[in-house]
Amino acid sequence: MEYYPRKIEEKVEKWLNRKEIILIKGPRQCGKTTLLLHLQEKLGGNYVSLEDEAILKTFEENPKEFAKRYSNGQKSFLYIDEAQYSKNAGKNLKLLFDLFSDNLKLIVTGSGSFDIKVEIGKHLVGRAIYFEMFPLDFEEFLMWRARDLHKIFIDYKNAVMDFILQGKGIFVTPSFEKEFQSLLSEYLIYGGFPAIVKEKDEDIKKELLKNLTRTYLEKDIFFFLNIHHIEKFRSLLSYLSFNVGSLIEISSIMNELKMDYRTVESYISILANTYVISLVSPFYRNLATELKKAKKAYFIDVGLRNSIMNNFMPLENRTDKGAILENFIFNELRLSFEEKINYWRTTSKAEVDFVIQRGDEVIPIEVKNQPKLKSGFFSFLKAYKPKRALVFTEKEFSVNKFNNIEVAFVPHYFI
DSSP states (O other), rough: OOOOOOTTTHHTTTTTTTSSSEEEETTTTHHHHHHHHHHHHHHOOOEEEESHHHHHHHHHHHHHHHHHHHHHHSSSEEEEOOOOGOTHHHHHHHHHHHTTTTTTEEEEEEEEHHHHHHHHGGTTTTTTTEOOOOOOEEEEEEEEOOOOHHHHHHHHHHHHHHHHOOOOOOOOOOOOOHHHHHHHHHHHHOOOOHHHHOOOOOHHHHHHHHHHHHHHIIIIIIIIIIIHHHHHHHHHHHHHHHHHTOOOOOOHHHHHTTTOHHHHHHHHHHHOOOOOOOEEOOSSSOTTTTTSSOEEEEEOOHHHHHHHHHHOOOOGGGGTTTHHHHHHHHHHHHHHHHHHHHEEEEEOOOEEEEEETTTEEEEEEEEEESSSHHHHHHHHHHHHOOSEEEEEEEEEEEEEEEETEEHHHHEEOOO
């Protein structure tokens, strides 16, 4: 089987010799099945999918017999795919762990819907280790599409990480800018879902993305979660795609889409829990002028967002270029840092795109098309006096000082 590397494999490998169930969650078509088949090819064992009705029936009604079939008395692996199809997944996996964990290592995957409806987590406390798998980030995209440039990119990324985490100087300089910009532009239009990245024909890329949206609505939303007002749900999805990175004003959504408060809240929660959007909360330290409740929404994959909008225009021709770049940087930060990512905004609308908080230290991060900074950024520097700040821009590369605060300007593709 042809296999392209994924960073999650290294994390999973550390848990292969332990008893815990490895549970991998993530959006549809992000590569979970491919990962299981790769692990089976590499480690041996048996692969089953609970999308197969016959296998599902045995798993639900006779879990002991199910496990006995795949347990040979020696340590072996059982890869269970599409766990969201089983309403008894949590309870039955607990049973299999308690009875067979000495000689049967379970690696289980499920799409985002299963932890809402099946509530698998409450049954597996202390028995499972959880991983989240997403579409390819930009680093993985380069591993697949431009391995020679990937080696250079790692130097850029490490330099930015060291600056954010340790305050080290950025001693790399941009090279091969046009190639990096071209690859980033492709990524920002079509995103990182594996099938889309592998495909070279742009029309097929578009159709695959549209089909992904349809599959999500029909299977996760209609079938699994019993949301029957698909058009209302689709309208909210479209609304959020056009307002990515803006404050979520539920009252405005209610008025514009003619939906009640509970429905809007419920649908937003579903979108977040099924790996379509990420919600970002405000950063505040009990200052009366700062927002405390309103959240922002970003899409897990920018290609999926563009598909929902039906807009695949080149980046340089788009009026929403800034929003796409902001969404991209947020996704990369979220996947790179364990720390929570917030945004900052005051009631007078001074704003910083993202804030990373590490203990008592804060690092503000701005995403710009051009290097010119707005007054809100300097308001944050004045209020919080961080040691350093980071600005992602189109072209500028420099490290400047503002009142003894180091501010690094780096290209968007440095993350």
